[in-house]
Amino acid sequence: MLQQQVRSPEYLFFEAEKKKQFLSGSEAVREAIRKANVDVAISYPITPQSESMHLVGDLFAEGYVKEYFRGENEFAVMSSVAGAAMAGVRVFTATGGPGTMRAFEMFPVWAGSRLPIVCAFLTRGINSPLTIQPDTIEMAFLLETGMLMLHAETAQDLHDMLLKAFIVAEKTDVHLPVGVFADGFFVTHTKEILHIADADSKLPPYDPHCAPVPAMDMESVPVRQMRDPFVMKSNFISYAAHASWQQEIEAAQERSRKHLERYLGGLVETEHEDAEVLLITSGTAVSQSREAMAICRKEGLSVGLVKIKSIRPFPSDELRRLAAGKYAVIVPELNRVGWLAKEIKARVDDPRRVIGAPRVFGGMTMPAHLIVDEIRRVLQ
Amino acid sequence: MTEKMSIRMSGLGGQGVVTAAHILGMAxxxxxxxxxVNxxxxxxxxxxxxxxxxxxxxxxxxxxxxxxxPSLIMVFHPHVITMGKSYTMPFFDGLEAGGTILINSASALDLSEEERDNLAKLDAQVHYVPASEVAMEVSGTHLSTNIAMLGALYRIQQRPSLDALESAMVERFGGSKFVASGSTAALDDAVKEKFAKVSQMIEKNLEVIEKAGESMFQQTH
Amino acid sequence: MEPHRYKVVSGPEGFLPPAAASMGVALPEQGEGLIEGARVPAASALEEAATRLVNAKHPTFFPGPLILWNWKDGIAEKAQALKDLADTLGAKIIPMPDYRPKYPMINPEIEVNPNHPNLTIWHNKIDVCVFIGVHCHYANMALKIIRGGTDCCTIALCAEAGHEDAVISLRDFALADLHALTAAVNRLKARG
Amino acid sequence: MSTRIVSISPAFEDLMPNEYKELVENGPYGKDYKVTDLGKYKELIEEHPLCAGCGLALSLRLVLGSLPSPEDTVIVGSTGCSALVFPQVGLHNVHSLFGNQNAVASGIKRALSLRFPDQVKDVVVVAGDGATADIGLDMVMQSWFRREKIATIMLDNEAYANTGGQESGMSMEGTVMNMAPKGKVFPKADLPKVAEASGCAYVAAASPSRPGKLGKVVRRAILIAREVGPTYVQLLSPCPTNFKTKPSDTVVTIKTREKEKSFKQYEYISDDARSFLSALDEGKQSEGKKSEGKQP
Known part of the structure; x- marks a missing residue:
């Protein structure tokens, strides 16, 4: 194990020299966690995530992660990381697809309990029938769990977003779980070139005393403290307490915008945003859209691109502004339900201009020409 | 090199198509x-x-x-074509016009008339290499077939460089850092057993690369 | 929704008022405070807090667990400074010893609970209340409930990042700030 | 723990409600109270909203009075009647979801071991029979398989009581309840045997009809979990509401069950746990890193 020096997040993210490496997405997870100063990581296998948590296990064996074990199923793993987070340590886990569904009851608990858990969701399709292939449909289910959701396009994004996720998650005014999503296989199992900081630096440790709720350790006040209680039904005003609690989770999401803007350089990234037709999407659909945009622009078509990096909080104001006056907004997606198109339609001034297409799912690759066809069809 | 190379490697599980892709990518x-690489x-x-x-x-x-x-298709086993052991049918599906095909076979395959017509229409350059034979002959194991295929590819493309290929192989087989899935890792161990030393293995593989290049022949359809 | 126009003022705002953060109110940056949802220099927010306290009929401090319990060095001094400030103002101190939803009910005369802070405010006819030493999550929850159902003006003296849901909020609030607030109160009182 | 978290800032001493002052002045933190001391100090439960005669409330009071180091105990509960009590308990405790208590406890225990390597931190699970034997059984057993150093205590009222009296895996065969309208068709699960086979170092069945014995097994379970391995205690805690017995007859109900031989006290001590206990008896070994001299 390398001797690591604690450096500020600002140093690690913005100042440290970045060196070139040829890595798969799973290896990018490992390199992020190596520098994340994680206390407890808990794993459970599921394709295409397993490799990531194998590698985190290697980090444990090497000494970069202090505690690690394989839990019994995803619901239990998400429960165990919740326990560890309540007891005041930094935790990490990963899952995807059916694992996400198995664990589901815990996700709103994470947010409701103000737990700064970072979880990598390496997405895949959901049964039935069984599939192990990439598909982003699980994100549709997670939209309203209260967690922050970042969507990586590349292994580079996955690495950077994971590291930054810990820092945003642990801000006192946020203190919410962050899901970092990457499309299974297309990111996890693809080797590509990254630029990352050396592993001789690591993030500062988590300080549970900055949390907006007390740690469960019998060292924090108040001693009489239950996480997280029934809001007693015998109390006539309990409904207001529960409602106010939920609003506070939503408020914490809102507060994360400022931090995400700073660390991610904005919730969206644009290229040729003045074009007549905008491709707006997230994840690897952005990569495919980049190819499509290049083809179209060579033909002289006015096509631009908006990459959405944060799904929760959603860049509503940014998209409303960007979509205003466009001939069309095309939203390619790697799922059947088109959740992203729905999200965008609900926010822009003229939802009729938003086209939820093309879509592929069940593991299909989205060829750039499908997007090109859609652009041509719209412009005809 | 000005054009983008898009290479599809088709083979049978255990032949090392994934490993070949990793070595090529690393190089x-x-x-x-x-x-x-994916x-x-x-x-x-x-x-x-x-x-x-x-x-x-x-x-x-x-x-x-x-x-x-793809601009280039590598077929690691004749059964990919003759027995349809592929999820991509026919084997040249999607090939760019003027694209290249490289097939592991000691002799030209007996392609159907329709296949020959289509290949001709595509103006496809079809090369053969007896990769399995070269692997057996030079390194004593068919597990070097994938390296022989890379040798033939090098003969066609001249890139990545031989030096890069060599250092990619050293990285792939020399250290314990490489991340391979469970069953690929098991095969790695089998390969390693064949060679007392990794350096000996790399040396043999370089020889395989050279020999494979020399053994190539082209077939016009 | 009209972002950035939302004003955080004393209620009663209604059945279920929104979280100010969801209405576009942002937390203050370092060196700043909030007055009615607008970011202002910290000194202005401090002055406004002092003014509201001096003019209040029934000003009341709600010290939370982080200052009520003598759990680490420096707390006792802060507690004493708060007590002195309350004495200067002739204000009440009603503690919030913990956050549990209490059974069967609290005694609103002597304590406040974040799940139903309005009971204490109604009972004691509090028109200006000050949150201090309350974990942020519970403070925010209580501040919204107060804004919804009472006409009480809320002041949050936060050691962390501040509170949008308070009418007046300060952040990074330390012992020196408590002294500064007392000084401001004394100045205002002297002026009459 | 630093007992400072139960000391009041001097400036506010006069203002604190009485119950808190009592907790500070006369609470069990850092003391060496046993179950027989109940009534002599300010207990950890303030008030509770459970039914009159609730066997579970009785057990819970005795359990909390038996903790060897309440000042360093974190309790993990689960959904059910007992969860209604925990807001009133003077300890850090967690209600997560229904059935995941042992998974949550595993995470807490591991985290506290990292943060406080030289300190005792007891993690005790207290949950009902539905949470332990039915919906949470996999997580309960897996925590035993992994040898998590936590004590698991089941408050066995042989039913889902909070949801209105449904049959559980711990109900007696033949019991007619909601969701078993023709009577339960399989026997009460033998969880102590399952615990033994799953790697628990100590297993006991007891009831609040004998408070002294209950106190002893709970204390043993927590001390053994601290030093040796996972432990399991099952406490028969009848529900007068759903089984329609008189609230004043709860202990009578247990004694009748004992006479009918459908309930018996039980204790299993592994070899490792036995040598730990005898070392304690002989005073050769302290109970833990900082609780010198306490007897089991």
């Missing part, structure tokens, strides 16, 4: 080229159809996933 990376995303089973994909270019590469429109 391209070492030559300072832009590159992405396998066909499925369960890994021996002798089942297996595919991997390598994209190499000088400009940044964005597109991901299976390569549907």
């Amino acid at each position: 391209a990376y070492k030559d300072d080229l832009q590159v992405t 396998p066909f995303f499925g369960a890994e089973k021996r002798l089942a159809p297996a595919e991997s994909y390598v994209r190499i270019a000088q400009e940044p590469i964005y597109e991901r996933g299976e390569i549907l429109y």
Whole structure:
């Protein structure tokens, strides 16, 4: 194990020299966690995530992660990381697809309990029938769990977003779980070139005393403290307490915008945003859209691109502004339900201009020409 | 190199199509080229159809996933063609006009008239290499077939460089750092047992590369 | 929704008022405070807090667990400074010893609970209340309930990042700030 | 723990409600109270909203009075009647979801071991029979398989009581309840045997009809979990509401069950746990890193 020096997040993210490496997405997870100063990581296998948590296990064996074990199923793993987070340590886990569904009851608990858990969701399709292939449909289910959701396009994004996720998650005014999503296989199992900081630096440790709720350790006040209680039904005003609690989770999401803007350089990234037709999407659909945009622009078509990096909080104001006056907004997606198109339609001034297409799912690759066809069809 | 190389490797599980892609990708990376590598995303089973994909270019590469429109197709086993052991049918599906095909076979395959017509229409350059034979002959194991295929590819493309290929192999087989899936790792151990030393293995593999290149022949359809 | 126009003022705002953060109110940056949802220099927010306290009929401090319990060095001094400030103002101190939903009910005369802070405010006819030493999550929850159902003006003296849901909020609030607030109160009182 | 978290800032001493002052002045933190001391100090439960005669409330009071180091105990509960009590308990405790208590406890225990390597931190699970034997059984057993150093205590009222009296895996065969309208068709699960086979170092069945014995097994379970391995205690805690017995007859109900031989006290001590206990008896070994001299 390398001797690591604690450096500020600002140093690690913005100042440290970045060196070139040829890595798969799973290896990018490992390199992020190596520098994340994680206390407890808990794993459970599921394709295409397993490799990531194998590698985190290697980090444990090497000494970069202090505690690690394989839990019994995803619901239990998400429960165990919740326990560890309540007891005041930094935790990490990963899952995807059916694992996400198995664990589901815990996700709103994470947010409701103000737990700064970072979880990598390496997405895949959901049964039935069984599939192990990439598909982003699980994100549709997670939209309203209260967690922050970042969507990586590349292994580079996955690495950077994971590291930054810990820092945003642990801000006192946020203190919410962050899901970092990457499309299974297309990111996890693809080797590509990254630029990352050396592993001789690591993030500062988590300080549970900055949390907006007390740690469960019998060292924090108040001693009489239950996480997280029934809001007693015998109390006539309990409904207001529960409602106010939920609003506070939503408020914490809102507060994360400022931090995400700073660390991610904005919730969206644009290229040729003045074009007549905008491709707006997230994840690897952005990569495919980049190819499509290049083809179209060579033909002289006015096509631009908006990459959405944060799904929760959603860049509503940014998209409303960007979509205003466009001939069309095309939203390619790697799922059947088109959740992203729905999200965008609900926010822009003229939802009729938003086209939820093309879509592929069940593991299909989205060829750039499908997007090109859609652009041509719209412009005809 | 000005054009983007989009390489589809089709073979049977256990032949090392994924490993070949990794070595090729790593070599391209070492030559300072832009590159992405990914396998066909499925369960890994021996002798089942297996595919991997390598994209190499000088400009940044964005597109991901299976390569549907390859500029170069490598067929690691004749059964991919003759017995349809492939998820991509016919084997040249999607090949760019003027594209290249490289097939592991000691003799030209008996392709159907329709296949020959289509290949001719595509103006496809079809090369053969007795990769399995070269592997057995030079290194004493058919497990070097994938390296022989890379040798033939090198003969056609001249890139990535031989130096880069060598150092990619050292990195792939020399250390314990490489991340391979469970069954691929098991095969690695089998390969390693054949060679007392990794350096000896690399040396043999370089010889395989050279010999494979020499043994290639082209067939016009 | 009209972002950035939302004003955080004393209620009663209604059945279920929104979280100010969801209405576009942002937390203050370092060196700043909030007055009615607008970011202002910390000194202005401090002055406004002092003014509201001096003019209040029934000003009341709600010290939370982080200052009520003598759990680490420096707390006792802060507690004493708060007591002195309350004495200067002739204000009440009603503690919030913990956050549990209490059974069967609290005694609103002597304590406040974040799940139903309005009971204490109604009972004691509090028109200006000050949150201090309350974990942020519970403070925010209580501040919204107060804004919804009472006409009480809320002041949050936060050691962390501040509170949008308070009418007046300060952040990074330390012992020196408590002294500064007392000084401001004394100045205002002297002026009459 | 630093007992400072139960000391009041001097400036506010006069203002604190009485119950808190009592907790500070006369609470069990850092003391060496046993179950027989109940009534002599300010207990950890303030008030509770459970039914009159609730066997579970009785057990819970005795359990909390038996903790060897309440000042360093974190309790993990689960959904059910007992969860209604925990807001009133003077300890850090967690209600997560229904059935995941042992998974949550595993995470807490591991985290506290990292943060406080030289300190005792007891993690005790207290949950009902539905949470332990039915919906949470996999997580309960897996925590035993992994040898998590936590004590698991089941408050066995042989039913889902909070949801209105449904049959559980711990109900007696033949019991007619909601969701078993023709009577339960399989026997009460033998969880102590399952615990033994799953790697628990100590297993006991007891009831609040014998408070002294209950106190002893709970204390043993927590001390053994601290030093040796996972432990399991099952406490028969009848529900007068759903089984329609008189609230004043709860202990009578247990004694009748004992006479009918459908309930018996039980204790299993593994070899490792036995040598730990005898070392304690002989005073050769302290109970833990900082609780010198306490007897089991």
